Amino acid sequence: MEPTNIKDPEYFHKVVDCQYACPAHTPVPEYIRLIAAEKYAAAYMVNWESNVFPGILGRTCDRPCEPACRRGRLENEEPVAICRLKRVAADNKGDIKSLLPKAPEKKNGKKIALIGAGPSSLTVARDLSVIGYEIHLFDDQSKGGGMMRSQIPSFRLPAEVLDGEVNQILDLGIHTHFNNYVSSLREVLSKGYDAVFVGTGAPRGRDLKDLQGRWDGAANIHIGIEWLASVAFEHTHKIGEKVIVLGGGNTAMDCCRTSRRLGGKDVKVIVRSPFEEMKASPWEKEDAIHEDIPIIDNHVPKSFVVEDGKLIGMNFEKVHAVYDEQGKRSLQPTGEPEIFFEADDVLIAIGQENSFPWIERDLGIEFDKWEVPVVDKTTFVSGIPNVFFGGDSALGPKNVITAVAQGHQAAISIDLFCSKKNINNRPAPFTNLYSTKMGIHEWAYDSMVSNDERFIVPQAEKALTLTDRKKEVELGFSLPVAFKEAERCLNCDAQTVFFESKCIECDACMDICPTNCITFTANAEEEELRERLIVPAHNKEQSIMVSDILQTGRVMVKDEDVCLHCGLCAERCPTSAWDMQKFLYNTTKAGACH
């Protein structure tokens, strides 16, 4: 195998599993260390720079970082509670006004229209306003935030947290046009904006239009996201005692938990797929079950039952999952008779989709067969060179952190476009790599590996939270617990850097490594080399680092998979052929081309 090129910024980036998995590539270990050092404002700013909404995401993020966390690959271990540590930074940041950038008084003369005021648009607004763009933000609601306001209930995301972080952006001199439904893209384009960004989300909830009884019982059958929005904007205040929520995603979880707070006593979630395969995050399912909401899986809705013009329940068919050779799932009826469940109200939360009735089809934007606009996956430009998309409206419904990441990329494209540069020349990431050695057994990071198990975030009393829709359920970590949880982080950004010219092949690193990551052996092609290690490197998703040929003709091979970044290899190296070097990787934001 060729020696590993550690100068490639992506090599070490991939070793920092959490950051690599994060769509916005937030430098997670960096801010976790700051939390451990009680520098909450600094930890907040690392987040704010990268993901724009630390307080919101610290409560609601889908956390793609956590399944990726190296700690989860250790025996009997769970990932670091990254998301809830982020909340600790946000809750304890204090006054950070002086740390936030200000929009320059002298603008650069370019005007940008943002349609929709959700997370992706707000990200574009922040990135571009601070480098001199004049931003016009349009939304049909009375406040900014988009789906973060209309779909995420207050008991998960308090209004003051949402308002705080939305206003931090609006205060950058954004021209807001709220309560203003944009009904024609043609009209927007005629107003002379230098570029237009579309971040209108996936506003249409899927329905069960053809199911028997759907329209007879319409008064008590609601589309999940519309119903949640109606609750959020205080149009809906109550629901029947018996509620069925259809669907297995996070919206279904929000619907059932909100129902419990609006008078629902017998609330159940009924879902087609097996419990394990539901789309909802495991913790959201747990929270629903904790609030006495049963989740009934393997039940396909067959009909709404309406009596005397009023909905009384639903019939379901029992199914079981069958998998073909490719692993593709099909749900097959078990043959048992249909089952009836009583209901006063039904909430349909079976997915959502894009909807662009306001975009004329003759403007030059291509739509695919699902009526989704064709958008470049890197630059987010559409068929019109100055119209960009981001968030759920670009590549289909995902989550807030993905919307933020796409917003950053669209902002870069808009900036390049307005500077008359090629939008395909993406700016390189900012990286830095420097030694953390401070003494014989001392490093600039806490290299000792904590043995603590993952700490649980405390919750408010159920009796309290179920009676007040706005009472936040999760209380957040206390500071002493947050410190302990932060110490569970393995500091994967403290990289093991190997200098073959210094190595005397004494084997000290190989002998000391607690997880047997290091092997000195004869070189071979990657597949064979992976087998030659003390513990064969079978996790192909993780890289192996290979040195150049050493004095004895062998190579050093390090399997990155379960390296604890404890630094013992470097401490036991007599010649400093190993060094623990801190790696920082920041995706570049708009403005780099100037």
Place this chain on the structure above:
Amino acid sequence: MSYTRPKFAHPALPKNKLGYTRKEYEGSLTTLCAGCGHDSIGAAIVEACWEMNIEPHKVAKLSGIGCSSKTPAYFLSNSHGFNSVHGRMPSVATGANLANKELIYLGVSGDGDTASIGMGQFVHVIRRNLNMTYIVMNNGCYGLTKGQDSATADVGSKNKQGNINMFEGIDLCALALELGATFVAQSFSGDKAQLVPLIQAAMSHPGFALINVLSPCVTFNNNVGSTKSYDYVREHVHATATLDYVPPMEEITTAYDQDETKLVKMHDGSWLQLHKLSQAWNPEDKVSTMNALQEAHKKNKILTGLLYVDESSKDLHELLETSDTPLNLLPQSALCPGQEKLDAINAKFR
């Protein structure tokens, strides 16, 4: 400060036939200098015992004084251990072995502990053919007292201060052969591929087995001009043959040419498989081994690998016809048979 070993191991760490991973054979975290050859030897002992499926509590590890003799703390923490007086490990090993021959005796010593203060004990334990593995961690200097030349430093070797050693070094392997040792090997701490099977063979051998391991002292004897540095040893090492240890009951498979391969059957049913033999050397012929050692010495080569083995060896227990049952398992009536027996024995001498 990070100098503690995390509790986590690789989740896919392989297990041996007893269901143990290497972790069960490790000791506490070393306090020797970073890069010390002794740590590699300790790791080789761990590897050898794990591979041989030895139950850790069946091993007694004994040592004297010195850097080498600290190492039993860093391997086999589930075994019996005795850190004895300087140079007196062989006496303690002899006593323990005579009291209980069911344990595997592993002596660890250094060049000072063996070739200086312990020389008297060393030569006699060889003569008596005590059933034990005796590993000398040989770095040619007194590392614990700031690196003075030891008795195994080669004549002409330069120490860290630039002084040339004017005395002839003691060749422990040649000495052991002379004294009738039945298993003699030499190796290098930086060559685990050779050292691990040698340790396994030595532990299988029924009698005294010496492995003299060159183990560079990174702090005091790894300089240019030293004949025990990593660089010098690597440049001058000359292996008699490559060695595979084949445990009892396992099939011998070889990819090597039969003419170049020699099999040695060990007492316990295991095999040693030697490939690419040096010309004019036969590990079962003491004279050829003596010659090979002298030839290598003349050419400034360090001869490593298995040097000599005699599987017809009779160990001390066999010679003395001692009890097969460990003394701690004998009943009081056997250990102290009473006045009548004593009188009968005494009567024989009248």
